[in-house]
Each structure stands twice: as structure tokens, then as C-alpha cells.
Amino acid sequence: MLNKNLKDIPGVNTTKVVSDWDQLMKLCSDRGFNDIKNKWIYRGQESVDWELKSTFERAKEDTNDELPCWKYEAAILREFTRRAHHYVSDLPKPKDILEWFSLMRHYGAPCRLVDFTYSFYVATYFALKRVTKENDISALWAIKQSLLRKKFTRVFPNEDRHEGFRFKDPADFRRHFLDYKNPQDFIAPVNPFRMNQRLTAQQGVFLCPGNIAESFMHNLLANGRKEDKNDIVRIPLSFSLKTEAIRRLWRMNINSATLFPDLAGFAEYLSDWFHLPLDFNESDLTSAIEGRFPGEDEDKKSIV
DSSP states (O other): OOOOSOOOOTTOEEOOOBOSHHHHHHHHHHHTTTOGGGOEEEEEESOTTOOOOOHHHHHHHTOOOOOOHHHHHHHHHHHHHHHGGGTOSSOOOTTOHHHHHHHHHHHTOOOSOEEEESOHHHHHHHHHHTOOSSSOEEEEEEEEHHHHHHHHHHHSTTOOOSSOOSOOSHHHHHHHHOOSSSOOOOEEEEOOSSOOHHHHHTTEEEEEESOTTSOHHHHHHTTOOGGGGGGEEEEEEEGGGHHHHHHHHHHTTOSHHHHSOSHHHHHHHGGGGGSSOOOOOHHHHHHHHTTOOTTOOTTSOOOO
16 A cells, blocks of 8 residues: 555655555564664554654643743642652652653653653554544554664764663753753653563653753754664554454553553453454353353352
């Protein structure tokens, strides 16, 4: 399928629309997405037309107020750190802003962090999970980590970040990302030292913009060169791929129940059953409707 009526994003390499699993696997192999040496990171989005944005950026777009972005971020962070102890007992240390941001992202507060994963297959699941017949093309984004490192070096030429590119040190994170007087345009992968269950289950990593006053895409494409486009890839995925992909990924144990290890994740996983084979006999199903456990003695009366 050709890319019909797809919005072009300058600086981003958009592939042809992928419509079946074999085509996706071939693209994965040809691009080296499963080659550990290439070190790509991925994000799935339910619409191919969406650019990459943080929840902070989307929330800011809904206001006409023109206060500096760093003031909104500081106010939200202040309020979250003041009240989080009412709901969570194991809190980050006060100066570990990255872990606070991670906690905020976990619970849905407006935050500059954007979720990515090291797993091509996890990102594929997220790309197809909520795509619909009406909004029939989702997107799998792939970004090569070496590109982010090169761009960082262009901004900070005197810093060798080959080994320490995760900014786990709180002072290091604050120095690069929270300098509101002189923010720099760049994106870097970050993770707190203490990772929560979801990050672990999803093989997750955050991408963090250096300049919150600019869009995520501006930060990502800034300080670029012509050849950089090959290392930022958007893969359109057709709705026709959804059922087969969810079945394949289910066999890999990739679903909402495993990626969100709590009751909410398990409940969301049950929507995948519309795409999975119902491997039950009719008596099992009627037992469920009648409120009996399968195998329960039918003569045994329920205790009310």
C-alpha cells in the first residue's frame, strides 16, 4: 500500500504503509531494528498523523495563557511533590527530579517525559492496540540512539557521554534539562535509577527534551543534518494488520496484562479477546453466564 494522504514530517523518514505481519517482519529485518548493535528505541501511536508530543506539551496547547513554560512545570512539580505522600508511601528523594517526573508520568500528570521502549514488539502492540477502522493507520516510531548521542555532542561538544548517557545523577539531570535561563534544544534518553513495574515490564525508556519552551519535535530535529533523517523512522501500520499482530504478540506474552502488571492492565487486556481465538467449549461459556465455575457439580446448589 502506498502512502496516500499521509502528512509529511520534514526530517522524518516515513516508510510505506505496512499491511501484514510478514511485511512488517521483513521491514524489521531490512532496517536492522532487531540488531542489538543498532540500539533503536521505539514508540507506538494510534494515529499516523500524530507527531511526537509530551503530555506537558498537549496540556499547554489547551491554554491561552502565555506564562513561560518552565513556570508551569515548576508549579506542577511543586504541587505534585507536596501532595503525593497522601497517595504513595515510597517517594523519590527531594532532589531526584527525574524520578519525580517518572512518577508523575506514571500517574498521568502533565510531564515533559515521553514513553519509548527498547522493544520493537512492545511498540508494535501499543501502535495497534487502539487503532480503529475509522482511524485506520497507526504509527510505529523508531529512533536510533546513536543519533541522539551525536546531536547531544553537537550541543555540548566538550562532554563525552558515551558511557553516562542516562542522567541518573540528579545534579547531572538538573544541569542539562532544568536550566530555565539558557535551555538547549536536544533530546536524550533518560531513566531514573529506581524503575517502577511498568517501566520494567515494557522495557521502557523515556525521551526527554532539553528545552520545554519548544515542542518535542523541535527538540528532536534541532541541530540536525541531512543524513539524520535515516535514523528517525515513522512506520505506518494498517488496521488490517491488527488482529494478526495481536495474536502473534499474544504468543510472545505481549499484552496489556503483562505490560501493565495490575488489575487495570489485566482488565484492559480482555479487549484483546476480540482478536484472539475463543478456545472454549460452549459448556464453559454457559457456566460463566450462569455463575458457575467450570467443572462445578451442577447438582450442588449455590450458597447465597
